[in-house]
Amino acid sequence: MVKVTVWGSLRSFTDGQAVVEVQADTFKSVLDALAKDYPGLIPQIEAGVSLAIDGRIYKDSWFTPVTPDSEVVLMPLMQGG
Amino acid sequence: MQYAAPETAKEASRLLAECAGPARVLAGGTDLLVQMKAGMVEPALVVDIKKIAGMRDITAEDGGWRIGAAVSGAELGENAGVTADWPGVVEAFELIGSTQVQGRCTMAGNLCNASPAGDSVPAMVAANAVARIHGPEGVRDCPVGDIPVSPGKTSLGKGEFVTSIFLPARPGHCGDAYLRFIPRTEMDIAVCSAGVSLVLDDNGVCTAARVSLGAVAPTVLLVDAAANALIGSKLDDAALEACGSACAAAATPISDKRGTVEFRKDVSAVLAKRAAKIAQQRAGGRS
């Protein structure tokens, strides 16, 4: 199981939990599991999210491996200037 | 739009008088072309005066200087005679725009654009300069302060245009100075400004003074009360303070994107005091 931290304003869609556990082993399977277990997150996931895995921010890279002891943080899509 | 470049003042004033639509004089063009590009004015005729004899001359006359209407800021700044006699007028003229604008802009253009914030106008008013005007009825002279009437409007009649500015002779210990406030160090239009011209006697007492303010009224303000506060004094702190408060009282500024009423009143007083001190130093150094 992988522990995923969601940011403050999404916690209303994860029954108030800051950290949720999902069954996943890649970037994409984390998002698919989140969508299945917490449908309230679907609009945000579809609008685009990044995942910070062990301090590195990944943008939509489906096959990035995720292990049970990875720190996984859901983050908004990155934009720059 | 028609463009004409007559070779005599008579021809120029005839063209201007006979033009049915809006007509503009082109000397430096650094205001006119900006206004044309922004669509603020669409002249039917532009009369370029740079080919008229004398327009680009700086000549000594009656102890003072006659400066042609097409003399640029850069050219005037390089004239040792005028710079020595009227440092305040020259420094005011040289504050207009950038180095590039200085290569083109003229005092007559700055005057006739009639912007309350025109940099050379307060200094010229303090210097009691006189504009020479050519028109259908011939030539006349007029104090520069009487030409701007309101923002963008002058007292010139149809067919009239300024052909030169005369800076009078400078008696004994005299000095002038001009300061303006801008938020940067260059490239801005004065938020407010002050020009001071004064004469000292042999023991440093101010015997004559003119204090003028820019950008604090529809046209340049000549503040007699401020001048009187200096006359008879050695410009001690009390005199300077009185001069400053007279300026703040006389100023009737507006609040706009460049400054507030309160700021312009306060700072025009500060500038008048500082300009007076510079004029005093310059006067002290002259005999």
Added chain:
Amino acid sequence: MAFDEYQKRDFKVIGTTPLRPDGIDKVTGRAQYGADYYLPGMLVGKMLRSPYAHAKIKSIDTSAARAMQGVKAVVTADDFPGTATGETLDVQDHCLARGTALYDGHAVAAVAAIDAETARQALKLIKVDYEVLPHVTSIEDAVKPGAPLVQEGRRGRKVPKQFSDNCTGWCEFGHGDLEAGFAKADKIIERTFKTSSTHQGYIEPHACLASMGSDGRADVWCCTQGHFHVRNLCAQIMDMDQSALRVTASEIGGGFGGKTTVFIEPVALLLSLKAGHPVKVVMSRDEVFKASGPTVASMTDVKIGMTKDGRITAADALIRYEGGAWPNLTIFPGAQSAFACYDLEAVRAQGLNALTNRPLQAAYRAPGAPQSIYAVEAVVDELALELGLDPIDVRLKNAAKKGTKSSYGPTYDDIGLVQLLEAAKAHPHYSAPLGPNQGRGISSGFWFNFGGETCVSLALDFDGSITLVEGNPDIGGSRASMSMMAAEELGIPYEKVRTIVADTASLGHNEVTHGSRVTFAVGLATIKAARAAKTEMCRRAAKIWGIDEDAVVWEDGFAKPAGPNAGEYEPMSIEKIAKDSPRTGGPIVGHHEVTAEGAGVSFGVHICDLEVDPETGFTKILRYTVLQDAGKAIHPQYVEGQLQGGAVQGIGWALNEEYIYGEDGRLQNAGFLDYRIPVASDLPKIDTVILEIPNPGHPYGVRGVGETGIVPPLAAISNAMSHAIGVRMQELPMSPPKVLKAIKNKG
């Protein structure tokens, strides 16, 4: 996907300062920028723009304009295919109003004519029937319930009740127990800060030349930070296949985030299609200020608790951004970066985005970070002052470092903030004496940086020189940096590599030049492409020598036999391999395509000294020092350039730059006279200190440096001002009227 681990090495080319390949053209005037393209039969396109901040367009009568001699096409939004949806439809509407004019200067129609004068006259013949509606341009008004509504149906899902329907976005980041944290504090300060909208201020107005045929194929030449993005946006708006549209990026006259989208390209394409001729559209400076993408304005409440000895116990912020008549996402990075410089047990950053009757905000160098970090750094500075502590010591005591859980979620890896703060404290500037009316301020700053889609092709020409083809417009010298990385990797001189920026028909998609990503991501791809070429060159040498491929290594521009049974062979030069390549299998090209990940964050610390004239409120910057972590400075001069340029933009933002709207919602200062960017005589030298804490995610340790430089100046200057005049300034810009008023009110 293996991570591109950083390996320590001593560099031969990296770290030197060669001349940029685009230099000669730029100093001789030959370089072609957006407005420097001409085509046979070219027409001039111009937009008719709304004089109202908010007005319904009841009707547009273009008949007189169409009938005018020399006019070849007149279009409105109805002429678009109408297939764009979602964010792309917002972009299209921003380019050409659809039913409603939403900001002063919003284009409502466009003409193409044989010359500029005819186009100008034709615009005057277009009659638009406007129904003026109530407008709102300030953040304070836009969020209040009952505020004039900019657009229907845009309220954000999570926006709390107390905010108006103009509010499209709400987010919250942070962790820990705020209440418990504030309870432990000896001193709590809570303040509200405001910043005005500013513009990127690039000197080159937007310009493009579009040529579209009735067969649906088209070409666009334009100044842009991302021509692939321009292509994809225009293709969606014009209902074309992406491959049917080729976009060529001209040299770009500055962008800073403001040229990362489209404002005129779709309209130029539409005009070209209707007129059957190429159409050139060039914005005037007035149009750039009114109708491109200035920054968000902000209003931020910050509350921070601190113990007597300077430890932050809790930090909370409510950050409100307004950024134009369509939703934008700048509030997300804004809220995330607010407390990113700090190691906090209890932190919360709430962010809100509101619509206003202003153009759609585009990014401006670390979008969102300057405004929120300004407010935080100002409160930290005030707390240090109140508690009698040194501002750098307080920041050191709370600085984020390796292992810190960031305020936006992930735990930091190797980061350089502590080293930067220590370097700032040790810098002679920090201890230099100050005179009367003078003040010193410091601030830290942060930006994410990121990777994104990148494609590079590296061809070995037959004489052994290299043509490197990449797809990211180069503003700050990145072509030189790419040539340097290729030369380093191949072991050949810098001069042997020519880097060019190719059009969208020559490479796979490349993410826009933004997010300080180019040196990182395109550099990464360049190194991988060079390695691919090396592998192939070693393979060719092995075949020529008849030995095993794995027994050949690449060193300093030569293939060399290596390993126990490799045998004795003369090292084979790159020139030889190149010359023989037609006969050993064909031309050799290394290429690499990737969505690059692993961009490291970049921190900065700035020190600013200034002097205030107490009688006029005039502020002069006396001394300025920028310290920033570059991971590895590929071309040190260009890194310095980013630091100096960012700092000066920050100085303008703090002192004099702002969008000034009248009561009528119209922009009052749409020009460089009254939108005051710093000029040469305003400034001292900008001293720079580059630290190199390698980014583990890049082979050479590179971190992006392009954006962080603009973040610290806002607070550094505001803090310096507050010490100089003894009054805490809480609004930007600190223009002289506001400064003088603050001094007078101090009593």
Added chain:
Amino acid sequence: MSKLHVTTKINGDTVEYLCDPQESLLDVLRDRLRLTGAKEGCGSGDCGACSVELDGRLVCSCLVLGVEAEGAEINTIEGMATGETLHPLQRKFLEHAALQCGVCTPGILIAAKNLLERNPDPTETEVRYWLAGNLCRCTGYDKIINAVMDAAAEMRGA
């Protein structure tokens, strides 16, 4: 309204063109003569990117009418190098990385050249005030000032 015929000298070459009376010299240089080195950054004399020399004076070509160039001598960036030999200022700008995007560079080079012809040994402050009319948004001006001072020293044979 009919166009006006103008004969002038640009970078030493006699040039003739037709232009509208209200057309600026900048538009003539760029759109009629394809000398696109001078850039329009603002069209109001506030940015300096269109700087040229007119009869030896540094001016904004957007604030001069094309017709006013009759009989004048104009120098643009395209005339600053001599064949393949760059002017010292051009060389120093490259060596000091005194440009990033480069759109302000032509105007600044012309302005700096005009300065050094008048004042071969300017102070830093004099350089900064002379160049105040040339806006640059990328560099923060630092390296530009260094390049001008360095070129001045070389040209003085210092």
